[in-house]
């Protein structure tokens with residue numbers, strides 16, 4: 001069965017090499033199950049299902065109901081080998097338990113936003129398109145970017161802009177944002193971009209827009225992305241079967257640092273769940289992928305394998 005070409009997932013070949021999805025039964029005698037914690041448009045999920053045919057199963061998670069709808073349409077042909085569930089990977093153990101699963105043979109997390117989320121002006125993620133200050137990946141939960149700007153103090157906002165967005169002038173930006181919000185002049189994504197430009201200038205032509213860092217930091221705050229990743233990294237080792245593998249794709253240096261630290265700890269002899277590093281250094285996409293998909297620019301791939309139990 002071929003993989004459809006409509007959306008090429010990031011570093012697909014390397015994800016498949018490391019995750020190594022296979023048909024057949026695991027040592028426990030059960031059909032192999034692979035978990036896609038960030039199903040998105042279902043690109044990686046589809047490839048996992050193709051490679052583990054005819055009996056490998058996929059459990060796909062996403063906190064965005066619209067993403068799951070798109071993935072459902074794409075993956076319908078796999079029938080009951082594929083189960084898609086709405087949820088946050090920060091709550092992985094409970095979500096798996098609700099499906100009667102205690103462990104999986106592989107886990108993939110392709111962090112961040114999907115191209116569909118970015119392209120939908122109404123979601124408020126894009127600094128190119130005008131939309132509401134929303135930025136929730138899961139619109140069924142409260143707390144938009146606008147709500148955050150109504151409640152965060154200047155210091156806290158400045159700290160987040162620096163830590164999550166890499167914004168060197170966080171305090172200057174935070175002051176302008178909060179003043180404009182109070183004055184009713186900060187309601188949309190275009191207002192947000194203009195407020196950052198008012199604080200910092202536009203940045204030099206040809207460089208990334210100066211507002212990019214603020215958009216990224218607000219999005220990560222709204223969705224508690226750092227907290228969710230910490231939860232995932234704490235929970236996944238015990239959810240992998242011996243010999244099972246985890247592959248993480250991060251697009252943000254702070255997230256990659258968390259993944260690197262967690263994997264290094266797990267690879268120590270003293271780790272309660274011993275793992276083997278499959279990537280000593282992060283892997284990066286090749287030139288042809290970068291030409292075809294600019295979103296892959298900042299991605300780093302890391303992978304680990306849970307060691308088989310000692311005999």
Ligand SMILES: C[S@@+](CC[C@H](N)C(=O)[O-])C[C@H]1O[C@@H](n2cnc3c(N)ncnc32)[C@H](O)[C@@H]1O
Nearest residue numbers: 009038040041042043044062063064088089110
């Ligand atoms: C980069 S996209 C994944 C693309 C996917 N691998 C593909 O091939 O189409 C990331 C997805 O992860 C979802 N996501 C981000 N954080 C999440 C979390 N904490 N729990 C569940 N889903 C999350 C987003 O809603 C988005 O749909």
